[in-house]
Amino acid sequence: MLNFMHLESLNAVLETGSFSAAGKRLGYTTSAVSQQIAALERNLGVQLFERGPRNLWPTAAAHRVNTAALGVLSQITGCEEEIRAAASGTERGRLRIASLPGIGTRLLPRALAALVRRFPDADVTVSEKSSTDELTEAVATMRVDVGIISTYTAVPTDWPDRLVATPILEEEIVVIAGPNRVPSLPPTLELASLSDAVWVAQPPGTRGRASFEHWCQAVGFNPEVMFETNSFDTIRGLVREDLALGAIPALALGVDRNITMHRLVDVSPRRRIHLISRSSDQNPLVAEAEQVILDSADHFVDWTREGFETYEVDHPLAACLHSGSKSVG
Numbered sequence: 001m002l003n004f005m006h007l008e009s010l011n012a013v014l015e016t017g018s019f020s021a022a023g024k025r026l027g028y029t030t031s032a033v034s035q036q037i038a039a040l041e042r043n044l045g046v047q048l049f050e051r052g053p054r055n056l057w058p059t060a061a062a063h064r065v066n067t068a069a070l071g072v073l074s075q076i077t078g079c080e081e082e083i084r085a086a087a088s089g090t091e092r093g094r095l096r097i098a099s100l101p102g103i104g105t106r107l108l109p110r111a112l113a114a115l116v117r118r119f120p121d122a123d124v125t126v127s128e129k130s131s132t133d134e135l136t137e138a139v140a141t142m143r144v145d146v147g148i149i150s151t152y153t154a155v156p157t158d159w160p161d162r163l164v165a166t167p168i169l170e171e172e173i174v175v176i177a178g179p180n181r182v183p184s185l186p187p188t189l190e191l192a193s194l195s196d197a198v199w200v201a202q203p204p205g206t207r208g209r210a211s212f213e214h215w216c217q218a219v220g221f222n223p224e225v226m227f228e229t230n231s232f233d234t235i236r237g238l239v240r241e242d243l244a245l246g247a248i249p250a251l252a253l254g255v256d257r258n259i260t261m262h263r264l265v266d267v268s269p270r271r272r273i274h275l276i277s278r279s280s281d282q283n284p285l286v287a288e289a290e291q292v293i294l295d296s297a298d299h300f301v302d303w304t305r306e307g308f309e310t311y312e313v314d315h316p317l318a319a320c321l322h323s324g325s326k327s328v329g
Contacts, residue, residue: 006039010040013049013058048062071142074143094285095123096145098127099148101128101232103251129144130230132150135276145286145289151207152210154214162279162280163278165276166290166294168294170270173212174248174250175194175246176235176239176247176259178239179258179260188264189262191266192221192266195223197245199227200226200246201247215264235248236259251300
């Protein structure tokens with residue numbers, strides 16, 4: 001039978017890279033960790049690590065076992081914390097929130113401030129994941145309670161059955177240019193007119209890059225991407241220095257008078273922001289967190305309405321969508 005301590009040791013070894021480092025994290029001796037891994041290998045009948053004189057390398061089986069065990073380990077950890085809180089006469093509550101870089105920057109600070117005011121004793125943690133797929137898996141495997149993710153209308157998204165998504169915002173994707181670009185661009189333009197431009201975009205394999213290439217190809221060209229980065233801050237910086245054009249969503253735009261913003265009329269590029277959680281999650285803090293994040297999204301749209309006046313745009317590029325939630329699968 002599988003043993004919780006064996007699974008915990010496997011996770012620690014994979015995250016730290018060695019038996020000795022895992023032992024220090026868990027408070028075990030190196031020998032004890034080695035024995036637990038050996039016992040797990042015997043119980044499963046598979047080899048989890050290839051061992052050398054000074055190194056060890058995890059096998060594919062080790063990663064599969066660890067992925068399957070993450071949700072169990074998370075549940076046990078949460079159960080332990082709840083039992084300790086009950087035993088001490090307190091009811092703190094625990095909530096883990098994760099977002100994609102850039103999105104959380106705009107929505108989470110205000111939302112977290114409201115959540116902490118309402119539940120000052122709650123244990124709330126925040127992290128970032130590098131992609132929508134990674135964050136979705138983290139929520140599905142119970143390592144995260146509430147996720148803030150993005151999807152693009154040009155790229156289909158497959159969802160695990162057990163997740164519920166609440167739409168928050170729909171953002172227009174706009175072209176940004178530097179202050180000294182020659183010739184300057186009009187406030188509205190056709191993407192096709194930029195077929196000869198040099199671009200900065202997200203790396204290949206990302207949803208943002210796939211969507212950008214889809215929209216360009218839809219109007220008849222393949223974009224020349226000279227710079228690649230996952231950071232919208234870096235995209236804006238390269239654009240500000242007149243090194244390339246960029247195409248970014250409203251949450252990543254900011255208000256920068258050194259960058260000009262241009263709306264597209266021959267395509268309708270959009271990105272959508274969703275809250276995701278597990279349909280079976282009974283944690284009352286989940287609903288509270290979702291509400292304050294929705295309120296923060298409303299505030300963001302009000303902010304864009306004022307901020308976009310800098311660009312003489314007559315209405316915000318982000319629109320609230322949260323009229324309700326739906327199961328996704």
